[in-house]
Each structure stands twice: as structure tokens, then as C-alpha cells.
Amino acid sequence: MFPFGNIKPIFYEELTYSDDTNFFAWSYTGSGNYGRYAHTASVLTNGQVLVTGGLNVAALNNAELYDPLTGVWTTTGSMNYSRYRYTASMLSNGNVLVAGGFNVALNSAELYNPSTGMWTITGSMNSIRSDHAASVLTNGKVLVTGGTSGIPLNHTEIYNPLTGVWTTTGSMNYARYRHTASMLSNGNVLVAGGYDGIALNSAELYNPSTGMWTVTGSMNYTRQYHTASVLTNGKVLVTGGYNGVMLNSAELYDPSTGVWTTTGSMNFTRYIHTASMFTNGNVLVTGGSNGVPLNSAELYDPSTGMWTTIASMNSTRAFHTASVLTSGKVLVTHGLSNLGVLNNSELYQP
Template sequence: MKTLKYLHLAWSKTGSMNHARRDHAAFTLKNGKVLVCGGFDNGAMDSAELYDPSTENWTTIDSMNDARGEHTVSLLNNGKLLITGGLRNRDFLNSTELYDPSNETWTITGNMNDPRGEHMASVLTNGKVLVSGGYGNGHWLNSAELYDPSTEIWTTTGSMNSARSQHTSSVLPNGRVLVTGGHISRDALNSAELYDPSTQTWTTIDSMNGTRSEHTASVLMNGNVLVTGGFDNNARGSAELYNPLTGLWTITGSMNHKRWKHTATVLANGKVLVIGGFEHNALTSAELYDPLTETWTIIDDMNVARGEHTTSVLANGKMLVTGGSPGGTSLKGAELYVSLQTN
């Protein structure tokens, strides 16, 4: 039997969004289209639009009820998307709303107990949504809360052991949630903790080897978590692995480029694609991490340098990259990558 070998990734421009935006949210819907909403461009935005992979065009849809950036989007088991919090001008929001793809409408749902932006949201195995940390009410938060889609009510759950914003939150194969890094004021963190949905409590675990904020965390196919890059006074290029079975962190191969506010996406072949972000300036660079060899390989550059962007994997195997910033402004351009294969 012949084996497919991945050579590199080819990038191509696709239809531009109707609005430039950065620090927005994007999600691939079950119908294959991609919803993009909110973000910043000379202020917070309430606009939303849909990308159709079959035509590579964008269509403006009804706006959200609140303008917001640095918010989160979560796919619920009922197919709706939950949008939480974020920043509007100088106000951090506790408002949340639902997007229904069946009729392309937005409806207001229950408010969170705490206003917050730069927070994280994770869909638990029981269908509830865990929101943790962030910044709001003039301070960094250690609070966490749960959204129940059946009642549309938020309830407070156990607080984290450390306040943090711009951290990561990853649902592990055992159902627990791993939170890593982030920052308090200007201090980046190396601390990590686990949330147990059965007891609604947090447990501090071994710290990462590096302090980092605005980094990424990716759950690999073997269940380990790959943490990459981030910022601590300067951009970081280091990467490390968390093993949920042993509870240990190990250093793995460093990226070829230091970066923060980048994205990391697990591909169908198990490799991790890291693109863009900032070092001193915005980056066009892209690279692949191979979990089998723990090495990074540089691949083709994107067409445009960008950080604070989003990535969305499409049903056709391509990945859509939207918006972001080259530094100081917002982008409306989008591009696609596709893995080139040979027998």
C-alpha cells in the first residue's frame, strides 16, 4: 500500500472579509461555513459575517447585540454558538449571546457573574461551558463559572489558585481542563492547574519550564499537550509537552521563530501548524511540529504578515486564516492553505 507524504503547505489568497478586524472570533459551523464576529478596528465591532468555502465569498449577516473584542466563541451540543464577554471600548462585558446557524440570528442569553475579557472558555464533556480568569472590574481574575445550555444560566464554580488572563484552557482526554500560564499585570506566569468537573475544584500541578503569556496549547492525538511560544518581556520560541498520565512537563524542540499572539492548529495527520504572530514585528512565517520526532520544519510563508488572527479548519481539509494585525492596524484579507500530497 502506498503512503501519502506531506511535502509542504501551499498558501492562496481567498475572498476578503467585508470588515477589517483583529482579536475577533471565528468558528467552523456544522454546515461547513465559517462564522467570524466582533474584534477591533478603530474600536470594538458588533459586525458578523459568513465565509462560504464553495464560493470563497463573505456575506454580512445580522450584527451581534454587543460590540466586543477579545471575547470567546464555543460550539454547544445543540449546534448553537455561545459568545462570552470581551472588551467594548474601555468596558469589560459580562454579557453573552447565542448564534443560531439555522436561522442566522443572535439572541441574548444569561449574563456571566463577572465582566471579563482576555479570558478562556472550554466546552466540558457534560456539555456545560467553563469560563476562567481574564480581566475585569479593574483587576485580574481567578474566578471561574459554568454555563448550562439547558437553563441558559451561569453559576459560580471553584476559583483558580492563581488569577490570570491571556492564558490557555484545554480539555484533556480524561475530561479535566488544563490551564497554563497567562499574566498578572506585566508578570508572565509559568504556573499550571487542573479543573475537575466532577468536584468543581482546581488543583495546582507542576509548573511549566518557561513563563509565558499569549501562547498556545494544543491537545495532540496521543493526549499530550503542546505549549508553544508566548511572551515574557520578549517573544519566546521554546515549546514544551504536558503528559496527563504522568503529570510531568518536558521540553521539546524549539520553534524556528520566536512568536506570540500566533495560532497553532492540529492537522489531520497529527502534526501541528504554527503561523504568524509577533516577534519584533508581525510574521509571515509558518512551521510544522512533528510529535513523532519532536522537531519543527519551516514551510512556505503566508502571503501576509499577521498576528491576532484566527484559523478555522474547513471540511475540505483546507484551513482559513482571517484578519489580524500587521502591527497597529487591522486586516480584512484572508488566505487558505492546503497540504500538498504525493504518492
């Protein structure tokens, strides 16, 4: 199911430094209460980070909060359903919506209220799905796209936070999962790549005002398990992924033309990695796998189209999360290392 064999089902804290320079860029912070990977992390309006679910042999339903002011993790209310390969979306009212995923195949959804630390069940999706994508639209509704229910899906649906109800909307032209979905500055949603039995390079746009999908330019490379970041100039940067081989290629989508152009390649091939946008417009890519979990990190500069290798993380990790904190630091949490399932976390200081 996942690309590593012999995964150690443990609560593991890897605390070795890969080189002396890492200490200045990457530093360990408090360790979580549970080892996990294939989880989600959401930055709450109070600046704390909510980490939920994931996998550690079995699917998890526990949740915990990271406080950037103290560096300490505390447990909070558990979800009603164990799940991994699901989505988590920050709503405009400050609540967090989680939807779908796998334990058994799920269509359930639930809401986390930061003021109470409790989860409440909300309306279920019309389709069971995992490995899907979720996008918060400009009107506050949540668009969920694709995924798999055992077969790849092209179904999409919208959650209305005011009613707690899901309604179906236009279907994509291509069934896909392990894809990306990016909110463009014009309010449209760009879906790119993914998998339907083979890796895809197709891309399409959702228009919330019509509920319809239109095909746009295809990427230059087929890819799944990649990342997509909306840059400050409105273009979308796609990095890495897998299509039978691990990729280091990167490309840019221009919404004004609907065309993809290649840009500088990363220094390392990687997939199941993370990408984080800084306020200066640069993009930080961390970890992932090239057959084994990685600790390498690199920065993309949109003004030059080039990647620069920076200090490596202290732990190798894939299927992890990365969150940009209000301080501008990046919190990387949990994941799979080459030694097992991690509960540790570390901070990058730009």
C-alpha cells in the same frame, strides 16, 4: 493596550506575494467585508466559518460567514454588543456562545443561531471579564476561566445551554488572564500560564465532577499570549508566547505524570499567533509577532519533536484566527499586518 503602535484604522487588503512558492501552499480566498483583529472564528456544523467582532479602532459587533465551497464572505446578523478579547464556543446544538470581552468591560453573553442568522441575548456571567478562556466540557456545559476586570481574576463559572444560566464553580489557585485552557481526554481542563502582572508558568487542572482545581506541574518557561494544542497522544503542546522577551520555546504536558518536558523549539520567536491540529497529528503554527507581525509558518511533528519551516503566508498577520475546515485546509482570517488592519483571508493546503 496592544503591542503595536501606529495601527492603521483601515479596511486593508494586502495582496502581495512574499515569494513564488507561497502560491502553491497558501492562496488568497475571498476578502471579508470588514477589517478586524482580536476577533473569533467558529467552524459551524454546516462547514461554514462564522467570524465575529474584534477591533478596528473601535470594538465591532458585525459578523460574517465564509463559505468554503464558493470562497465568498456574506454578512449575517450583528451581535447585540460590540466586543473584542472575548470567547466564542461551539455548543452541541450547533449554536455559538460568545461571552464577555471588552468594549466597556462586559459580562454579557449571546447566542448565534446558524439556522436564522440571528443573535439572542442569554444569561450574563456573574463577573465581567476579558482575555479569559472558555472550554466546552464533555457534558455540553461551558467553563469560563480567569480573565481581567481591571484586576486579574481567579473566578470561574459554568454556562448551562439548557437553562441559559451561569453558575460559579471552584476558583483557580492563581488569578490569570491571557492563559490557555485545554480539554484533556479524561474530561479535565488544563489551564496554563497567563499573566497577573507578571507572566506565569503555573498550571492547574479542573475536575468537572468535583468542581475543584488542583495545582499540577509548572511549565519550564513563564509565558502569556501562547498557544496550547491537545495532540492525538493526549499530551498538550504549548508554543511561544511572551514573558518580557518573545519566545520560540515549546513544551509538552503529560497528563499521566503531570510533568512538562521541553521539546524542539520553533524556528521563529512569536506570540499572538495561531496553532492548528491536522488529522495526521501535526501542528501548524502561523504568524504572530516578534515585535512586528510575521508571515512565517511552521509545522511540528510529534513523532520527532521537530519543527519544519514551510512556505510563508502571503500577508503578515497577528491577532488573527486559523480554522481547520472539513476539507482539511486551514483558513486564516484578518488580523494586524505591518501595514494595517486586514480584511483578507488565505487558505493553506496541507
